[in-house]
Amino acid sequence: MLLCNSTMGSHSLAFILICSGVCFSPFEADKGNVWNDVVMVREGTSVTLSCFDSPLTSSVMVIWNVMSAGKDTWSNLISANCNQRQTDRQNSAVFGGETFEICADASLSFNATASTQGLYSCVIKQGYKKLQERIVLLGLIKLSVTPTPPVTVDSTLRLTAQVSPPSVVAWGMWVSPSGEQLHTEISHATGSLLSKLPRITIKDSGVYTCRICVHGNSGTSVSEHRVNVTVNERTVFNFTDVTHGVPRSLATLSHSMVTLECPPVTGDYVLLYWEHPDSSGMELIFQFDRWRLSFTxxxxxxxxxxxxxxxxxxxxxxxxxxxxxxxxxxxxxxFLDDKAFSQSNRLSVLNGNAKSSRTSLDLSCVYSELSQVKEVKWSHVQNPHRSLQTTAVLGRIKTSVALPVTPETAGQYTCTLYLNNGHKVEYMFTVTMADIGTTVSPGSTLPPAVTLLPAEDVSKASHVSTLSFLLFLIPMIAIAVGVLLWRQGYCITRGGVQQSLSHHSGEVENIYENPDDLRQQTPPQGSVYMDLKPTSEMDVYKELDRYNKLCG
Structure with a gap:
């Protein structure tokens, strides 16, 4: 296996051509024959196979043999006496309906056709001694351009090179008139090299070159073969064979990934058009040509x-x-050759936000592409049967949570969008008592806790709300316990520091009016208030010292 790397196109896209079976052919596989070189020529052209690598220094006998494609034995083709690159005569022979000639330098010349393909052996003898043998594999290449030039504007031009035998191809590529390498598909099983020019224009006129790399024991060589392409700018191709796929309806949250599908066919290039939400008129937003390796x-x-x-x-x-x-x-x-395939994706995008005022937290959902939307509604996850007051206009629906938040109104609020085909998407906002203070700036926007949860995760999310409520109660319980502990071990001070204690009854009391309440034996009921009032600056320290002795 030989890996041939090639960087193609202005966007530096790399493609790897896997090249295999390049050093042997059916001849070698069957009989173990090995050739010294490979010659690639276009079918129908003349070819010359050389025999000597260096000038002759003495008289020798040159014998040419042939093993035609599909054969497994050698056949004598032609022979001649050569002396210092001169033959005793111009020898010619007819084999398989074709004429072969030995030239002055003992090379073999003939017209390359399908019947002349095969292995050629040049044997040099001096007397009965074989001095040298050289084996050459003759490979044929046939180039075709479809449709036949001049080509119609916007049609797809196909450039094909067919190599025989297929196994001699190591790699190959088509090159544009400007020298740009075109993406080329190679089939080593059939020996074909294919490239295309979709949506051809007058600028695509010119000479295209097929470069083929072949391998022989004498080294690696690249042969080049050219075709001329002309374009008829007066005619424009029109796609009439168009296949439409089943339309798709999609919905997603904003800034979430969504897949836009294309027709499931192997194509030459792709165009993506966009029609704005709830409007008409399309614009081309993306195009990619895999043969020219260009995209926009x-x-x-x-x-x-x-x-x-x-x-x-x-x-x-x-x-x-x-x-x-x-x-x-x-x-x-x-687009594939002269056929077109289309697939539509109609997309609704859902987005939510929350805004606060002095009295309420407003939760809103906005959505697009109304034509495929069946219903949009707000619901409370922990209490789905609770009726929420909503206001709606085209493309927007809103509900409000009264402030301050209570255990009943806290939790998760979900805005669900249903499409006509049954698909849905959800925007979720979590309202907790800790998130909303008693004082909220009018018109401020709260950061939404947005999640897209499957149905089975909703029950898990409800535990978060319960935990938030418990975290709110813990500080209140700690305060109450601290007050009870203080009442069990309080100390009464005298003199310069006065303590006042009061508790709520049905009336509003001044916490500084009843200093004798400190001596009550029954614990106060309800909320407890305490105030320390020093009578002079120095008395504070004296009374603190006495307080420490009494409580110690």
Whole structure:
């Protein structure tokens, strides 16, 4: 196996051509024959096979033998006496209906046809002694251009090279008139090299070259074969054979990946059109030509072709990470030779946000491509049967949570968008009591806790709300316990520091009015308030010292 790397096109896309079976042919496989060189010529042209690598220094006998394709034995073709590169006569012979000649330098000349393909052996003898033998494999190449030039504008031009025997091809490529390497597909089983020029223009006129690498024992050689292509700019090709796929309806959250499918065919190039949400009029936003290895992305940096490996094979699809305004109709068209295939993807994008005021937290959902939307609604995950008040206009639905948040109103709120085909997408916002303070700036926007959860995760999420509520109660319980501990071991001070204690009754009391409450034997009920009032600056320290002695 020989790996031939080639960097193709202005975008430096690398393709690997796997080249195998290049050093032997059916002749070698059957009889163990090995050739010294390979000569590649176009069918119908004249060819000369050389015999000597250096000038002759004495008189020798030159014998040419042939093993035709499909044969397994050698046949004598022609022979001649040669002396210092001179033959005693111009020898010619007819074999298989073709004429062969030995030239002055003992080389063999003839017209290359399908019947002349095979192995050729040149044997040099001096007397009865064999001095040298040289074996050459003659390979034929046939070039074709379809359709026959001049080619119609916008049609697909196919450049094909057919090599026989197929096993002699190591690698090959087609090159444009400007010298750019075209993506070339090689079939080692059939010996074909194919390249295409989709949507041909007048600029594509010129001479195209097929370069073929073959291997022989004498080394590696590259042969070049050329064809001329002309374009008729007065005629334009029109695609009439168009196949339409089943339309797809999609919905996704904004900034989440979604796949835009193309027709499942192996194509030459792909065009992607976009129709803005709830509008008419399409624009071309992406195109890719896998033969010229060129692509153009006109408008969207968040749009990608999937998988470069499948691109080389002509299988196309797109990934889109849509913003809110990227909904709409996406039409993918794939072209193969003179046929076209289309697939539409109608996309609705859902996005949510939350805004707070002094009295409420407003949760909103906006969505696009209304024509395929069946229903959009808000619901409370922990209490799905709870009725929520909503207001809706085209493309937007809103619900409100009263402030402050209570255990009943806390939890997860879900905005669900249902398509006509039954598909749905959800935007989720979690409201916790800890997130919303008692004082909220009017008109401020809260960061939404947005998640896209499957149904089985909703029950898990409800435990988060319960935990948040317990975390809120823990500080309140700690305060109450601290007050009870203080009441069990309080100390009464005298003199310069006064303590006042009061508890709630049905009336509003001044916490500084009842200093004698400190001496009550029954614990206070309800909330407890305490105030320390020093009578002078120095008395504070004296009373603190006495307090420490009494409590110690």
């Amino acid at each position: 992305n006109q408008t969207k940096s968040n749009l990608y072709l999937i998988n470069s490996t499948s691109l080389a094979a002509g299988n196309f699809s797109f990934l889109l990470r849509p913003a809110m305004n990227d909904g709409g109709l996406y039409l993918c068209e794939v």
